[in-house]
Amino acid sequence: MIIELRFFASVREQLGVSAERADVPPEVRTVGALRQWLRQRGGAWAETLAEGRALRMAVDHAVARADTALAEGCEVAFFPPVTGG
Numbered sequence: 001m002i003i004e005l006r007f008f009a010s011v012r013e014q015l016g017v018s019a020e021r022a023d024v025p026p027e028v029r030t031v032g033a034l035r036q037w038l039r040q041r042g043g044a045w046a047e048t049l050a051e052g053r054a055l056r057m058a059v060d061h062a063v064a065r066a067d068t069a070l071a072e073g074c075e076v077a078f079f080p081p082v083t084g085g
Contacts, residue, residue, distance in 0.1 A: 001023070001024050001026070001028075001070065001071075001072050002021060002022070002023050002024075002072065002073065003021070003022055003024060003034075003070060003072075003073065003074050003075070003076055004019065004020075004021055004022075004073070004074070004075040004076070005019060005020050005021070005022055005075075005076055005077075005078075006018070006019050006075060006076070006077040006078070007019070007077070007078050007079070008077060008078070008079035008080075009079055009080050010080050011048055011055070011078045011079055011080060014044050014047070014048040015044055015045065015048055016044070024037060024070070025037070028070065029069060029070055030066060030067050030068060030069055030070060031057050031059060031064045031065065031066055031067070031068045031070065031076060032065075032066030032067060034070060034076060035049050035055075035057070035066070035078075036051075039051075049078070054080065054081050055078060055079075055080065055081075056078070056079050056080065056081055057076065057077065057078055057079075058076070058077040058079075059074055059075070059076055059077075060074050060075055061075070061077075064076070
């Protein structure tokens with residue numbers, strides 16, 4: 001499944017990327033599974049997306065929880081709890 005990833009504010013700064021298209025494996029069906037899958041990249045990815053770290057997520061512009069389902073072509077955004085304008 002191909003999805004669009006967006007990273008904002010400090011998440012973007014820590015990862016060094018603002019957006020990418022990802023081809024996720026079939027077992028990655030939820031936002032939580034996606035976060036875990038991205039952590040496997042190691043380094044800044046593991047640290048920035050670590051379990052227990054305050055992080056907000058959205059799917060297609062709607063706030064998401066770890067159990068929110070992913071769909072082909074969806075956009076998933078990761079951002080800190082508070083962002084500036």
